[in-house]
Amino acid sequence: MIHMAIKPNQKVGLLFGIGANVTRDMLEACGVTPDIPTVIMGMDDQPEFQNMVEGKGYLTFGRLEQQIVQRAQEMVMKNPDVGAILLECSDMPPSHGLSNVR
Secondary structure, three states: OHHHHOOOOOEEEEEEOOHHHOOHHHHHHOOOOOOOOEEEEEOOOOHHHHHHHHOOOOOOHHHHHHHHHHHHHHHHHHOOOEEEEEEOOOOOOOOHHHHHOO
């Protein structure tokens, strides 16, 4: 659905909580076929996200938001043809900060 909403020459950015777990089979089961141009990144190495996943310490929403926005900015900087970003994890709710990615 996202792919159909962006320009034909654009890619769909997929920001996963744990990018290392993403497989082609999983993507295809979700309707992301090989003909859909995608960019995949994860939050695997982001400290605040990992603290949340592992249940360590306290979660600071401001820091989590900052790390998600930074990763989205990194994705767009490396791939300026990204037309939309899907936040895969329910622990990454939409934020007003993502409107400032570009």
